Amino acid sequence: MSPRVAMVAGEPSGDLLAARVMRGIADLAPQGRCEGIGGPAMAEQGLDTWHPMHALTVFGYVDALKRLPGLLRTYGDVKRRWLQDRPDVFVGIDAPDFNLRLELQLRQAGIPTVHFVGPSIWAWRYERIHKIRAAVSHMLVLFPFEEAIYQKEGVPVTYVGHPLAQVIPMRPDREGVRAKLALGAGERVLALMPGSRASEIKLLAPRFLQAAGLLLKQDPSLRILVPMVNAQRRAEFEVWLRQYPVANLTVLDQALSPSRPAAWDALEAADAVLVASGTATLEAALFKRPMVISYVLSSAMRRIMAWKSGQSRPLVPWVGLPNVLLNDFAVPELLQEDATPEKLAEATWKALSDTAYARRTAERFEAMHQTLLRDTPGLAARAILREAGHEV
Template sequence: MVAGETSGDLLAGRLLSGLRPALPDAYIHGIGGKHMAQHGFVSDWPMEKLAVRGLFEVLAHYREIKGIQNALRDRLLAERPAVFIGVDAPDFNLGLEAQLKDAGIPTVHFIGPSIWAWRGARIKKIARAVSHMLVVFPFEEEIYRQAGIPATYVGHPMAEVIPLVPDVAAARASLGLDGSAPVVAILPGSRMSELKYNSAAFISAARLLLQREPGLRIVVPMAGEKQREYFRQLLLDAGLQDVPLIITEGQSQVAIAAADAVLVASGTATLEVALFKKPMVIAYKMMRASWHVMRHMGYQPWIGLPNILAREFLVPELLQDAATPQALAEALWTQLDDAGHRAVLQQRFTDMHHSLLRNTARESAQAVLDLIARSARGPA
């Protein structure tokens, strides 16, 4: 198995919670994180090696990432595992999966690349690389089946883990927050590249909000100690070290549950915020050269998962040059201050939550076990 970042580790951990009881003695290894390790997974390389986003950012790390991919490929071709499971990270996993599938090793890809949003031509590469797709949005199953790729809709794991009615009081208590003070959670991303480009604008927006509402509490969860220290250095470099923040290590879902509104970097975390039924502003900044290339590649007007699933701008999206501290602060204030809008979002996000509920661990594990069984039998 290979997961390339924190969100993939969470998803893979959920799959393993269903798979491990059926395969108690299996040796499961590759690249992953702490949630996978809870189920006996062994990571051959640190997952952080793959956690790079953006065209030019990836190029800077290409030699090292390609070396890891080649080394893992050679090991897997020699040991011939019963199955390889790539979890998201399509630029790394699909190339590896294609080589393994050509060698007769069954491949599963969990979390379909967003071919319905951009780079739709990748479906041909997916067909060459993947024996079976596990998809987390209801509309995806038919897209892959029409392309001749076996697919199973397994629901989204986060829809099971996140309660339909979050316990706001408990979340605030665990963070030591006054139950009556307004709370904003800020999630600038889990990758170092995301922290590099998002942090200054996000925290500058927090400073502006605090000028407007001094009693506001700002919670900023970091994915780990390395990210936390890098974030602190970025604040120091930007002259923002005086902004009063509650910086946690982990606890992103606790921070979201505690919040009245959330400023969140585009990605899987936007869906987490929606499942917690929270008003949000979605924002993203990246290397300028990457932005100039990627902004013309999308098929849809939305980039945030809640907006894509709703097929409308339920919540604001502020990208690159539009993501100024002033614009972010103003958009966040509206999310905090408009009670009618908050009520509408709560209902829409509740409906979205129900649509994504399945027993993901059981259904994804069963699809993997069925593929292993079919492969063991060989061609009919």
């Protein structure tokens, strides 16, 4: 039997995750076919692309409202096609607002559904578990603590590990990357990562740059690396850089390193990281770097989030993934009013200069890395193919 797998990924991170899973499916079922919505990484693995991934990619609630008519057309098209010509299994990769709705419709029609990357119900809107239970035949989760949540709620689940733990080395090559970037082996280096969204650049870049200026007063030879995900974010960042100029600062352009994230060069070369909350914090932890996590939301966005979630704060005391995974404030979090240049600089200086602290943090992150290291493509592919009725 040649399994037919329907898939939907709506963001670049989901495209990369799905592409790895598609490789796992191809290893176990070489005649299998994948179709649906995805990006370039999935296309390279042979996805029959019905709609491009950017049809679903939105940034925040305002953008989602503007693009609602197109999202509804895309949703209606794939739902109709899959209900008329049923796949063996549907796999939704992240994008929960789109995928959970689609999964509910398909599952009610008798099509098995797999959701990869559990929504962060452990932090926001735990009541979504009821929708997940109705919509999803099998959950694939990235973090070990999530497995117990879904087991308790009666949702079939497999912990597959985090694919970043497979591709980021257990022992980073700081000297090799520094040579590539023309940095001295003994130089003190800070990775400055104010985010990949326009709103993050607007709210965090001026604070981060002012903090960097304060750090340069402590160490005038400090080198600062700022990776940018694309030309648009770089242009937005450089507007703030002209307002708050910083010496010894180098912007790393993603276009110059298409086969590897520019952020990884910065993280591997750095002694410490000042970073916006998000996936980049997990990447920094896997590179074993001490960090300071920060985030700022506009007052309007805070009101929207509180309205949509019914919460004024997360259900856990941390926002950074490394702290959530370690169940502790392993690294500082400076959020909202606490994200002042002075506080950011003070916490970052400790990360840069306290070698004993950096060593202890690296040891904790190495243990965390080991817990996340699994055969993610193989585990995910086996669970998907079992739901499709394909023996593996």
